[in-house]
Amino acid sequence: MLKKKVSKKDFGEDFIWGIASSALQSEGAHNRDGKGVSIWDEFVTQKNTVLNGDTHYESADFYTHYERDISLVQEMGIPNFRLSLSWTRILPMGTGDVNEAGLDFYHKVIDCCLAKGIEPWITLYHWDLPLELEKQGGWTNRKILEWFENYVRVCVNAFKGKVKHWMILNEPMVFTGAGYFLGIHAPGKKGFKNFIPALHHAVLCQAIGFRTIKEIVPSAHVGTTYSCSYVTPYSNTLKDFKAAERVDALLNRLFIEPSLGLGYPIEDLPFLRKIKNYIEPGDTQLMQVEFDFIGIQNYTREVVAFCVFTPYINAKLIPADRRKVFHTLMDWEVYPEAIYEMISKFSKYKGVKKIIITENGASFPDELKDGIIADQHRINYLESYLEQSKLAKSIYPKLKGYFVWSLTDNFEWAEGYKQRFGLIHIDYTSQQRTVKNSGWWYKAFLGEQEEIE
Numbered sequence: 001m002l003k004k005k006v007s008k009k010d011f012g013e014d015f016i017w018g019i020a021s022s023a024l025q026s027e028g029a030h031n032r033d034g035k036g037v038s039i040w041d042e043f044v045t046q047k048n049t050v051l052n053g054d055t056h057y058e059s060a061d062f063y064t065h066y067e068r069d070i071s072l073v074q075e076m077g078i079p080n081f082r083l084s085l086s087w088t089r090i091l092p093m094g095t096g097d098v099n100e101a102g103l104d105f106y107h108k109v110i111d112c113c114l115a116k117g118i119e120p121w122i123t124l125y126h127w128d129l130p131l132e133l134e135k136q137g138g139w140t141n142r143k144i145l146e147w148f149e150n151y152v153r154v155c156v157n158a159f160k161g162k163v164k165h166w167m168i169l170n171e172p173m174v175f176t177g178a179g180y181f182l183g184i185h186a187p188g189k190k191g192f193k194n195f196i197p198a199l200h201h202a203v204l205c206q207a208i209g210f211r212t213i214k215e216i217v218p219s220a221h222v223g224t225t226y227s228c229s230y231v232t233p234y235s236n237t238l239k240d241f242k243a244a245e246r247v248d249a250l251l252n253r254l255f256i257e258p259s260l261g262l263g264y265p266i267e268d269l270p271f272l273r274k275i276k277n278y279i280e281p282g283d284t285q286l287m288q289v290e291f292d293f294i295g296i297q298n299y300t301r302e303v304v305a306f307c308v309f310t311p312y313i314n315a316k317l318i319p320a321d322r323r324k325v326f327h328t329l330m331d332w333e334v335y336p337e338a339i340y341e342m343i344s345k346f347s348k349y350k351g352v353k354k355i356i357i358t359e360n361g362a363s364f365p366d367e368l369k370d371g372i373i374a375d376q377h378r379i380n381y382l383e384s385y386l387e388q389s390k391l392a393k394s395i396y397p398k399l400k401g402y403f404v405w406s407l408t409d410n411f412e413w414a415e416g417y418k419q420r421f422g423l424i425h426i427d428y429t430s431q432q433r434t435v436k437n438s439g440w441w442y443k444a445f446l447g448e449q450e451e452i453e
Contacts, residue, residue: 018119036132073113073407080121209224223295230338291353358403359405408433
């Protein structure tokens, strides 16, 4: 028997506990029942974009197995389920005619959650932009403000009687940085000429989305989510320290500060001066928004060194394996203190009302043996990060919730199916579901059992 290191009681009765997923990563059914083509549907057809040539076309097939998966959420005693809507399943061309079959699917999913006593938390944009809009520039085209507002209106009007909790964008730094600067995610664009306008338009859209939801449902609980990593210098040299400051500004400050009226961190990132070419009259006020909550998504820390060969930021990340520290299969260092530091950092912004950890989890090489997946490393990871979250909450009471990533193993973007983050193992050939030991650990944790086997 294992004694628990941290208890649900430590967080208080009103703390929000949940599990998370996303449409493109788990639904499959990429071209069924009138769904349109997304940028990822096209991106995965290109050579050398996804590990092993994997595609998301079937994945965990949540589209077919949603009732079973939601039943497992209920069986694990998880009261809140974060999921995203597929833009192209609802608006196949991005704008124009609504696909009623798509709306019907999400009505069934939401109804299933509610019938089982599970509260749905809906993310509106989790990286699956309609290809037809990308052909017109996607996030680099200012028309995205109109396209996105229209999409939000369709979704909120459809589900306003059932959904109380909404998230606007998922990790805008990732989908703009990886998709419009590095080119390693869809749509595969590169360079600052794409990144800068995409960045500004995403900042505006997160505010537009908030106002649109509040206009339709004033009582809605509305936020957005940010990826974040605790950034530390590789050495005590001034060059490494300054490099870490620049990376912190890029990874952790770039999207939240303009929404809080603090502007873009141009002083620490001089290349951002070019963003002035895209700021139109009224934008500075338009992008400011008082979210009901912000979601922070933390997995690790980044250790940064000065690098003269990296343009614009003169910094490079030192991988965990090179530093010979314990890390996940993603080569992300297991560094629980990182989540404490991020809760601390975001709590100190005066404009932040409430913080919810909307993603935290780990990928390890899971082995299915005799019907059991003994993923002790994942359990240790979750326990240690929750310990740090407990410590942070005792100092920073803005922390109000925690969602594990993810419900099932799924398509992990450019990493394909190598990475498994789920509390539920998926056999992608048979679609067999197996709850991992970490899933039963989470059930015991939420059930306030003093000991678990």
